[in-house]
Amino acid sequence: MTRPTTDDPCAACPAYARLEQMGIKMDRYDRVVALAGNPNTGKSTLFNALTGLKQHTGNWPGKTVTRAEGGYQFNGVKYKLVDLPGTYSLLSTSQDEEVARDFLLFGQPDCTIVVTDATALERNLNLVLQVLEITDKVVVAVNLIDEARRKGIEVDTRTLSRDLGVPAVPIVARSGEGIITLLSTVADVIEGRIITHPRRVEGTPAFQQAIQELTPLIEQLAPGIPNARWLAIRLLEGDARVQRAIRSGELADIVARQRAAEDRLSGTAAIIGRQ
Amino acid sequence: MTTPEDVLVRAETLRNRLPSSFRDEIVQSLYAEAERIARRAVKTAGNRQYDLDQRIDRLVTAPVTGLLIMLLLLTVVIWMTVSGANVISDFLFTLLFGVGDWARALFVEWGVPWWITGFVWDGVYRCLAWVVSVMLPPMAIFFPAFTLLEDLGYLPRVAFNLDWLFRKAGAHGKQSLTMMMGFGCNAAGVISTRVIDSPRERLIAILTNNFVPCNGRFPTLIMLATVFVAAGFGGAAASVIAAGAVVAVVLIGVAFTFLMSWLLSRTVLRGEASAFTLELPPYRRPNVLRILYTSLIDRTIFVLWRAMLTAAPAGAVIWLLANIPFGDASLAVAIARWLDGFGRLLGLDGAILLAYIIAIPANEIVVPTMMMIYTNAGMMVEAPANDSAIRALLVDQQGWTLLTAINLMLFSLLHNPCATTIITIFKETRSYKWAAMSVAITLGTAFLVTFLTASLARLAGLSLRSGALALAEPVEARAGAAPGGIVVVLICPGAG
Numbered sequence: 178m179t180r181p182t183t184d185d186p187c188a189a190c191p192a193y194a195r196l197e198q199m200g201i202k203m204d205r206y207d208r209v210v211a212l213a214g215n216p217n218t219g220k221s222t223l224f225n226a227l228t229g230l231k232q233h234t235g236n237w238p239g240k241t242v243t244r245a246e247g248g249y250q251f252n253g254v255k256y257k258l259v260d261l262p263g264t265y266s267l268l269s270t271s272q273d274e275e276v277a278r279d280f281l282l283f284g285q286p287d288c289t290i291v292v293t294d295a296t297a298l299e300r301n302l303n304l305v306l307q308v309l310e311i312t313d314k315v316v317v318a319v320n321l322i323d324e325a326r327r328k329g330i331e332v333d334t335r336t337l338s339r340d341l342g343v344p345a346v347p348i349v350a351r352s353g354e355g356i357i358t359l360l361s362t363v364a365d366v367i368e369g370r371i372i373t374h375p376r377r378v379e380g381t382p383a384f385q386q387a388i389q390e391l392t393p394l395i396e397q398l399a400p401g402i403p404n405a406r407w408l409a410i411r412l413l414e415g416d417a418r419v420q421r422a423i424r425s426g427e428l429a430d431i432v433a434r435q436r437a438a439e440d441r442l443s444g445t446a447a448i449i450g451r452q
Numbered sequence: 453m454t455t456p457e458d459v460l461v462r463a464e465t466l467r468n469r470l471p472s473s474f475r476d477e478i479v480q481s482l483y484a485e486a487e488r489i490a491r492r493a494v495k496t497a498g499n500r501q502y503d504l505d506q507r508i509d510r511l512v513t514a515p516v517t518g519l520l521i522m523l524l525l526l527t528v529v530i531w532m533t534v535s536g537a538n539v540i541s542d543f544l545f546t547l548l549f550g551v552g553d554w555a556r557a558l559f560v561e562w563g564v565p566w567w568i569t570g571f572v573w574d575g576v577y578r579c580l581a582w583v584v585s586v587m588l589p590p591m592a593i594f595f596p597a598f599t600l601l602e603d604l605g606y607l608p609r610v611a612f613n614l615d616w617l618f619r620k621a622g623a624h625g626k627q628s629l630t631m632m633m634g635f636g637c638n639a640a641g642v643i644s645t646r647v648i649d650s651p652r653e654r655l656i657a658i659l660t661n662n663f664v665p666c667n668g669r670f671p672t673l674i675m676l677a678t679v680f681v682a683a684g685f686g687g688a689a690a691s692v693i694a695a696g697a698v699v700a701v702v703l704i705g706v707a708f709t710f711l712m713s714w715l716l717s718r719t720v721l722r723g724e725a726s727a728f729t730l731e732l733p734p735y736r737r738p739n740v741l742r743i744l745y746t747s748l749i750d751r752t753i754f755v756l757w758r759a760m761l762t763a764a765p766a767g768a769v770i771w772l773l774a775n776i777p778f779g780d781a782s783l784a785v786a787i788a789r790w791l792d793g794f795g796r797l798l799g800l801d802g803a804i805l806l807a808y809i810i811a812i813p814a815n816e817i818v819v820p821t822m823m824m825i826y827t828n829a830g831m832m833v834e835a836p837a838n839d840s841a842i843r844a845l846l847v848d849q850q851g852w853t854l855l856t857a858i859n860l861m862l863f864s865l866l867h868n869p870c871a872t873t874i875i876t877i878f879k880e881t882r883s884y885k886w887a888a889m890s891v892a893i894t895l896g897t898a899f900l901v902t903f904l905t906a907s908l909a910r911l912a913g914l915s916l917r918s919g920a921l922a923l924a925e926p927v928e929a930r931a932g933a934a935p936g937g938i939v940v941v942l943i944c945p946g947a948g
Contacts, residue, residue, distance in 0.1 A: 217733045262646075268479070296734065299490035306482055324734065329497035337493040351739070376489075378481050384474055387466040394462055397454040412463035414475055423456045 196360060198229030199248035199255070206248060206257040208367055211284070213277055213308055214292035215301050216263030219320045221245075223292060223350040224260040227360075251360045259286065265300075267307045275418070281311050282404065283427070287367045288314045290359070295325035295332045295347070305341065309375035311407045316363050317345040323352070342374040377406075387413055399428035505734055509609070513732075518613040525606075526702065529597045531695035534674050537589035538691070538839075544585035552577050571771055575824075579767025582820030583759050586671045591755060594667060595747035598635065603738035607632055608730055619725040621710045622717025624653035626728065627660075631709065634664035636751060638869055639876040641666075646880075652723045655886060656713050658877055662869040662894050663709045665702060667755055668816035672864045673698050675819055679843050680857035697861075705865050712893060758872070759816035766810055766817050770824040784825055798899060799859035799906030801850075808863075813871045818864065826850060855909050859902045866898035 212220045224230065228247030245260040261277040281289060291308050293301035298319070305317055319332050337345040344362045348355035365371040379385060391409040396402060408428075411419040422428055511517050556573040601607065607629060615625035626647050634641030641661040648654040665673060677697035682690040717723060773784035781789075784806065792802030807822035826845060846852040868891045869877065878887040 217731065298494050299486055302486035302490055303482060306486055324736075331495040331497070333493045333495070337489065340489045340492060376485070378478065378485050380478050380481060381474065383470055384478070387470060391459070391463055391466060394454055394459050398456065398459055409463075410478075412459070413467050413470065414478075415467060420460060423459055426456070 195250075195252055196227070196357065197250040198227065199250055200229050206255040208254060208287040209257045209259065209284070210363060210367075211280060211286035211289045212258060212260045212292060213281065213289055213304070214263055214318075215265055215294060215297075215304055218263065218292045218294040218301065219350045220260055220263060220292045223290075223318065223320070223348070223356075224258060226350055226353055226356060227258055249360075251364060254364065256363075259284070264304065266304060267311070279418075281308065282407070283422070286312075286314075288316060288363050290316050290318050290363060292318045292320050292350075295319045295322045296328055296330055298332060298337075302341075306376065306378060309341065309343065310377060310410065311404050313343075313373050313375050314366055315343045315373065315375065316359065316366055317341060317343060318350075318355075318359055319345055319347045320350050322347045323349045323354070340376065342376045344371060344373070384413070395423075395428075398423070402428055508735065509732065512606075512609050513612050518609070522610060522613060523699075525601065527695060527699050529594065529601075530698050530702070531691060532597060533590050533594045533670070534678065534695045534698060535691035536593045537671075537674060538678065540589035540592070541585050544588065545581075548581035548585055549578075552581055567775070570775065571768065575771025576764050576767040579763045579770065579817065579820050579824055580760055582823065583763040583817055584756070586675065586819060587668070587756055587759050587816050588752070590670050590674055591667050591752045592748065594670065595636065595751045596743055598632075599743045599747040599751075600738050603736065603743055605733045605735045608732050611730055612732065615730075617710060618713070621713040622723065622725050623656045623713040624648045624650065624725060624728065625730065627653070627657040627709075627713070630657045630661060631664045631706075634661045634666060636667055637755060638662050638664070638666045638873040642873060642876045642880055649728070650723075650726045652717075652721050653726065655881065656716050656721055658880060659716065659886070659890050659893055660709045660712045662873065662890065663705045663712065663866065665705055665865055666815065668759065668814060668870065669818075669864050670698075671816070672819050673701055673861055675842070676857045676861050676864075677701075679839050679846070680852075680854050683843065701861050701865050704862070708866065708897065712897070755816075759814055762811075762814040763817045763820065766813070766821055767824065769810060770821060774825070788825060797906065798863065798902040799855060799909065800863060800902065801856075803850075804860060804863075808867065811870075812868075815864075815870045853914075855906075855914055859905055862905065863898050863902050866894060866901055868895045868898070 212224055214220045224245065224247060227249045229249075230245070230247045247258050247260070249256050249258060259280060261280055262274070264274040264277045267274060267278045267281070280286070289308060289312055291301075291305050293305065305315075308315055317337065319334055319337070322332060325332060332347065334345040334347050344366065346355055346359045346362050348359055350356070362371065366373060380388075388406060388409045391412060392405045395405040395408050395412075399405075402408070408419055408423075412423070512521055552573055555577075556569060559569040559573065610632065611625055611628045614628045618625045618627050627645075629647060630641050630644045633644040638661050641664065642658050645654050645657040645661070648657055674694065677694040678690070681697040682694040685693050717725075770784065773787070774782050776783045778786040788802035788806050790802065791805040795801040795803075795805045803825045804822055807818055807825055810821050811818040823842075823845070826849075846856075868874075874887055874891060877890050878884065881887065
């Protein structure tokens with residue numbers, strides 16, 4: 178394997194990782210990463226740290242109501258980063274939650290970073306578990322560990338990773354601590370170097386059976402759809418948005434788009450591999 | 453072959469087979485799982501910081517002290533804005549108008565046709581200079597102060613303190629968050645209503661957001677408060693009185709927000725206030741550099757740039773109106789005279805109403821436009837460039853009284869949203885009806901309130917606006933034949 182030679186001695190080290198903020202220059206990108214999380218956990222701060230953009234941040238829940246996009250380059254791969262509005266759950270129907278949910282479901286990010294607040298982890302995990310129902314490709318960023326430390330709260334991210342079945346990385350978005358580890362973990366999850374086994378809430382046997390009956394039907398309707406199980410759950414709950422997506426044929430479109438993106442990405446990946 | 457309908461029908465039958473409580477069961481098992489995982493991963497020791505936060509919160513969110521602290525913070529921020537802005541404003545006035553006069557003289561010397569000189573320097577440039585010197589200083593002080601409170605984590609506490617009032621008005625407690633965004637810019641306030649789940653309460657928040665004076669209207673309020681309300685006081689007392697007057701106007705706006713929310717939730721938007729949980733974030737140390745960046749570059753320069761973009765064409769329009777002859781006067785004078793009767797009914801005058809019409813694209817340019825109409829339509833070459841000059845123009849020449857100023861402050865607080873905000877309301881509601889409603893509600897309130905105060909004042913025998921409109925006809929003025937009966941005053945030698 179050859180690395181680009183530079184005068185920078187660090188570049189020779191295998192652990193060398195290069196982060197380049199790309200602002201809004203995203204006309205060409207290889208991967209899409211979504212930032213989800215409860216309100217006021219520092220998603221926008223992390224977004225700004227990665228992209229070099231100046232998305233407004235504020236110390237109150239609900240600051241970001243639209244989704245912002247930016248780019249960063251990490252170890253030669255270009256990532257598009259989408260900052261979603263903070264939500265406590267993906268189950269209700271307020272507009273900012275719908276923005277977040279629609280993107281996770283229909284925007285098909287290659288990986289989702291769920292930013293959590295280390296000082297209020299339990300409440301934050303509700304959302305993590307809901308995101309895990311939708312997608313496997315998740316990395317949990319445990320943010321504000323400096324604040325937690327000051328408050329005498331210790332988060333054991335290894336136990337957390339094991340219990341959730343996806344990587345959990347401690348970070349301090351404001352100072353940049355842990356961000357390189359977070360990014361390489363995200364890259365590992367996307368490229369399949371880390372295989373996740375997300376924890377899924379089982380529910381009652383009757384419910385399990387209903388899901389098992391419905392999921393294959395959805396898969397027949399849209400072969401290759403990645404989150405048929407979640408769609409089945411939503412349909413059982415009578416979710417109007419998902420009903421609409423099924424009726425309008427939006428699902429088939431998503432799968433087609435996904436295929437096209439994958440073809441394009443494998444091409445790009447080959448080019449990156451050659452360098 | 454499976455069709456979409458098959459899937460939906462199958463889901464329907466399966467759902468009916470499940471016990472009706474299954475949804476709650478899913479949510480419950482989700483919460484139980486989260487609790488279990490968190491318990492395993494989190495270790496908690498002593499909690500000193502948390503105690504401090506709680507002690508501060510006990511003061512800041514208590515019924516009485518909470519409201520007092522809120523009022524105090526509002527007064528301090530506005531006082532800082534008023535007293536600091538004056539100093540910088542005077543400096544900018546002198547500088548920018550000095551440059552303008554110098555360039556104008558240069559044009560005259562070169563023999564450039566009078567209409568080019570007038571259009572460029574008396575029209576476009578003067579309006580721009582006005583906007584910059586009036587707008588920039590208050591924003592440069594207000595925005596950092598506001599961003600500081602935002603970063604500390606104070607805003608959700610305000611929402612907590614005011615929640616009971618909003619509930620009584622049938623509105624959503626998070627509406628106060630959207631109002632605070634409205635202090636910066638009403639269009640931003642309207643967008644921030646997305647945090648409100650219920651469409652009914654969100655509409656209430658959208659329709660009433662304009663009752664919070666945005667940064668484009670603050671300079672108008674500050675100028676009027678300084679020049680009229682605090683005129684009789686000297687030194688430090690003057691800035692405190694002026695700040696007090698602005699705070700009073702803000703509180704009147706808040707009162708109208710509650711009143712209108714209450715009216716709406718009992719008529720067209722009937723319904724109960726919904727419950728919600730609001731997290732009070734921990735107090736965090738603000739990042740000073742980021743605050744300065746966000747508030748000065750993103751907010752101040754952004755808003756100022758927008759104001760300048762509308763000010764330049766507005767200056768051109770005013771100059772043209774003032775220099776196109778119409779009947780025995782200019783177009784501006786004709787329109788102002790035509791509006792004058794209605795204006796007087798509201799305790800204002802025709803020139804003020806014309807300024808509001810020209811300033812529909814952005815509230816920031818109301819005062820500059822008004823001054824331009826008064827000065828350009830009159831025969832003055834100089835523009836008033838400090839408080840005493842403004843006072844001389846408005847009181848001595850145009851016959852304003854304290855009541856004119858108070859009515860104008862009320863009108864400025866209550867009148868229709870600017871074009872940007874109206875467009876934003878349309879985009880957010882996707883409805884012409886609600887966009888039109890937002891204009892009707894605010895403009896109706898503004899007309900009604902100013903009409904009532906003017907009528908009451910008249911009944912009490914107070915003078916609202918003495919004398920006639922002192923607007924001259926510029927064509928003759930250029931010829932140097934000033935007809936009798938028209939006031940010709942050159943004010944503000946300081947800027948020359």
